[in-house]
Amino acid sequence: MKDTTKAPGSDGKTALEHRGDGDNRADGHRAPMPLPSLGDQAWRFGTAPTWPFSPNDSTPLTWWRRLPAHILRDQERAQISETLQHVDVLRSDAEFRAALNGDVDAAIATALSMMPIENIDFHTDIAMTALLHCALAGQASAALVLAQIVGLTDMGHALSRELSVSWLGWGFRYSAEPEKFGEASAVVLSAIKAHERGTEED
Secondary structure (H helix, E strand, C coil), X not given: CCEXXXXXXXXXXXXXXXXXXXXXXXXXXXXXXXXXXXXXXXXXXXXXXXXXXXXXXXXXXXXXXXXXXXXXXXXHHHHHHHHHHHCCCCCCCHHHHXXXXXCHHHHHHHHHHCCCCCCCCHHHHHHHHHHHHHHHCCCHHHHHXXXXXXXXXXXXXXXXXXXXXXXXXXXXXXXXXXXXXXXXXXXXXXHHHHHHHHHHHC
């Protein structure tokens, strides 16, 4: 089964498609390929020495917009899975229900359909948590989409860029085609940079 990675542009449309061979596990024998450097993107990220948020500060449905990949360990992943199992969404369509059940293509499509996200409500949190669940399961395509959506959305704090880089690094770790994932990451970073520039000019 092929894996399709779609990175939305700042308008929510697909900016790049990346196809893998479906193997989303880390390969210790793969030659490392660094993600596009921030210097190459002419864009500097602020660096937080310690992450100011923890899983105990909020509910699992908000972790997608508050916590980087490395903080979400086995215990948190189990909580996310259990939370999605108990979510009851009224008037949800088949694709949304599939996303809740771990279908990565459905989770990506559902997340992209909400772009651009102007207001984060309960429905948004559920859909994005379904995407987060897929990313944590090693689906590089889900991590890539999560990275860009986080970078293009007002998270209510100043760490959106750091969150994006976290998920790009996570996706790269599990990508079946790291070279193509690196190219997709460059598109993601460029889109976020353009979005920030536009926000500053408004």
